[in-house]
Amino acid sequence: MKTAGRQTWLFETEPAVLATGTVAGKLESEGPLSQWFDVRITKDGMLGKSWEVDEQGLIRQATETALEKAKLTPEAIDYAIGGDLNAQLTGFYFGLRDFGFRQLGLYSACSTMTESVALGGLLVDTGAAKTVIAGTCSHTSTAERQFRFPTEYGAQKPETAQRTVTGAGMAVIGNTGSNVVVTAATIGEVVDFGIKNPWEYGAAMAPAAFRTIQAHLHDTGQHLEDFDCIATGDLGRIGHAILRDLFAQQGQDPGDRLTDCGMLIYAPEQSEVFSGGSGAACSSLVTFGYLLEKIRNGTWKRIMVAATGALLSTVTSQQQESIPSISHAVVFERRGRVQ
Amino acid sequence: MKTAGRQTWLFETEPAVLATGTVAGKLESEGPLSQWFDVRITKDGMLGKSWEVDEQGLIRQATETALEKAKLTPEAIDYAIGGDLNAQLTGFYFGLRDFGFRQLGLYSACSTMTESVALGGLLVDTGAAKTVIAGTCSHTSTAERQFRFPTEYGAQKPETAQRTVTGAGMAVIGNTGSNVVVTAATIGEVVDFGIKNPWEYGAAMAPAAFRTIQAHLHDTGQHLEDFDCIATGDLGRIGHAILRDLFAQQGQDPGDRLTDCGMLIYAPEQSEVFSGGSGAACSSLVTFGYLLEKIRNGTWKRIMVAATGALLSTVTSQQQESIPSISHAVVFERRGRVQ
Structure with a gap:
């Protein structure tokens, strides 16, 4: 296969996004992107016997929805590839175990x-x-249970905090059969700016997003202007402002094309969303539900999504470690007619 | 690239294992495979400021050792791919963050x-x-801290328990330049036989190993006899006996070629090793340190390693969930002269 520079893959066969399935939690379903999600959960609180079982239900339902939209049975899927934020990826593995997929867990x-x-x-x-x-x-x-405090404590959060998105997004990717294709990917390295406050993910992750977007442009010889939209994973409003500063320091101005999945998913006036959304489903809901639809419907031709991850755990936080971060980017483009 | 059947990749270019680096903990260094490890830790107890920092040191040192043996600088490595058992893969990400690698975390x-x-x-x-x-x-x-009880409790363990291996194993894989190559891989699906006791990993994982080994043979049209050695990840003595039963039920007898990394790494008479070793480093230490050396030195020509994973977390255990398991297999072969 074709590569570019030190860390970019160019997908010459242009794998197609055959269908996506998105399941949004209640707050996400009440947000500005509500209309774009396939399934909107309207009930508050626990649906099953535990929050974890609820989360497994989200990825299962997103998978069923994506398969149904792609008109495929589980047997047509060679591999399921993904993950979640739970220790030992129990959302991904438990949620999908009944489909019989070959599973590649990532974190x-x-x-x-x-x-x-x-x-x-x-x-x-x-x-x-x-x-x-x-x-x-x-x-x-x-x-909340894993990374922070029991919800019952009612711990106060600062404005730099982000709300973990409740939801799941899955995409069926195949050889051909859709006007949205994946054309490139840039794999990131770990960036550690020494941020230790687990309420400041945006600040910890902005340098990783900056590094990966720059690496992609460098590897491919392109410019910010070559993209209709560049969406970071979930920096939130504060991390987004820091990322804009990092570009400005290099004399670059991404303008309106730079946005962030964590900013898009909630309206600032929604309850307890603080600096915006975060969580492994934030970028999958926003990308698979909303951003790819804007390619499909002709608004955009070509976008980059650079999801961002804060690589802390409860143990590293308690041990006063810093929060290393990473960002991987993928490029989606429209081919053929608007659908 | 070439595939076989529903879940097997055939690597026609035969990627070479250029070098391996293995760092073994104290008990592992006192075990039967001691001579095969690059670095043997002789000091007992905590070496740095936490067990977690110690573990990060293991993967860092295994990486440095592998690079040194391959005569490569970190800049020559395109991607680091791997993981560990810690929630959020902090061993892999923190341990390797200073090398500047592009990192792909797996679990x-x-x-x-x-x-x-x-x-x-x-x-x-x-x-x-x-x-x-x-x-x-x-x-x-x-x-122990993550999955079981604080060591200070001195909790008693049953004979079905396995000891998590302390160590790290890393392999540099490149285009050419070694007489040990990777020729195939079979990706497994999740298998759940309803085992709920976290002291019985071997019983939970044996069906996953069986399924993946059979899938490999089915996909490639081969037989157990086509391998000089088939090593499962870490079933331990009890899981190994269960796996033999599963073969016997199908009228198959793998004979002496079937072994298990969890059985090989400790002698039964070593202290508190119970049914054998487990842990993400069990199969990497045994494979990279010992099994590949037996290919390199001419004892064997062709082996399969089917590492096995028990996909539980503390939360799923406490919630009385079963232990789904998975196994992925890879085939290593000798090419060219014995070294």
């Missing part, structure tokens, strides 16, 4: 979405697979 | 080793990378 925190699409695209592009399903899930209450 | 519990080699082999075979480094680490004390 790079909230950049797991683009890691999944990058490797899924690679498998299809190289012929290692005909059809894969790739994506992520997250749940605000499983993340 | 499939103790089968992360073969998932890493399978995807690393794929990257090199397809030209997505020239050279990668792949592998895993684990540490008995980070695993």
Whole structure:
């Protein structure tokens, strides 16, 4: 296969996004992107016997929806590729175990979405697979339980905090049969700017997004202006402002084309969304539900999604470690007619 | 690239294992495979400021060792691919962050080793990378803290329990330049036999190993006899006996060629090793240190390693969930002269 520079894959066969399935939690379904999601959960609180089982239900339902839209049975899928934020990826593995997929579990925190699409695209592009399903899930209450405090404590959060998105987004990627294709992926390195405050993911992750976007432009000889939209994973409003500063320091101005999935998914006036959304499902919901639709319907021709992951754990936080971050980027383009 | 059946990749360019680096903990260094490890830790107890920092040191040192033996600088590595058992893969990400590698984090519990080699082999075979480094680490004390009880409790364990291996194994995989090559990989599906006891990993994982080995044979039209050795990841003595029963039920007898990394790494008379070793580093230490050396030195020509992962987390255990398991297999062969 074709590569560019030191860390970019060029998918010459242009793997197609055959269909996507998105399932949004209640708050996400009440946000500005509501109309773009396939399934909107309207009930508040726990639906099953635990938050974790609820989250497994999200990825299962997103998978069923994507398969149904692609008119495929589970048997038509060669590999399921993805992950979630739970320790040991129990959302991904438990949620999909009944489909009988060959499963490749990945983890790079909230950049797991683009890691999944990058490797899924690679498998299809190289012929290692005909059809894969790739994506992520997250749940605000499983993340609170794992990374922060029991919800019952009612711990106050600062304005730099981000809300973990409840939802799941899955994409069926195959050889051909859609006007949205994956044309490139850039794999990121770990960037550590020494941020230690787990309420400041945006600040920790902005340098990783900056590094990966620059690496992509450098590897491919392109410019910010070559993209109709560049969406980072989930920096939130504060991280987004920091990323704009990093570009400005290099004399670059991405203008309106630079946006962020964590900013798009909630309206600032929604309750307790703070600096914006985060979580492994933030970029998969926004990308698969909304951004790809804008390619499909003719608004855009070519976009980059650079999801960002904060690589902390409860243990590293308690041990006063910094928060290393990573970002992987993928490029989606329209081919053929508007649908 | 070439595939076989529904879940097997055939690496026609035969990516070469250029060098391996293995770092073994104290108990592992006192075991029967001691002579085969590059670095043997002789000091007991905590070496740095935490068990987690110690584990990060293991994967860092295994990486430095592999690079040194391959006579490569970190800049020569395109991607680092791997993982560990810690929630959010902090061993892999923190341990390797200073090398500046592009990092692809994977998780499939103790089968992360073969998932890493399978995807690393794929990257090199397809030209997505020239050279990668792949592998895993684990540490008995980070695993105890995460999955079981504080060591200070002195909780008694049953004979079905397994000891998490302390160590790390990394392999540099490139286009050419070694007499050991990776020729195939089979990606597994999740198998759940309803085992709920976290002291019975072997019973939970044996069906996954069986399924993946059979899938490999079915996909490639081969037989057990086509391999000089078939090593499962870490079933331990009890899981190994169950796997033999599963073969026997199909009228198959793998004979002496079937072994298990969890059985090989400790002698039964070593202290507190119970049914044998487990942990993400069990199969990487045994494979990279010992099994590949037996190919290199001419004892064997062709082996299969089917590492096995128990996909539980503390949360799923406490929620009384079963333990789904998975196994990915890779095939190593000798090409050219014995070294």
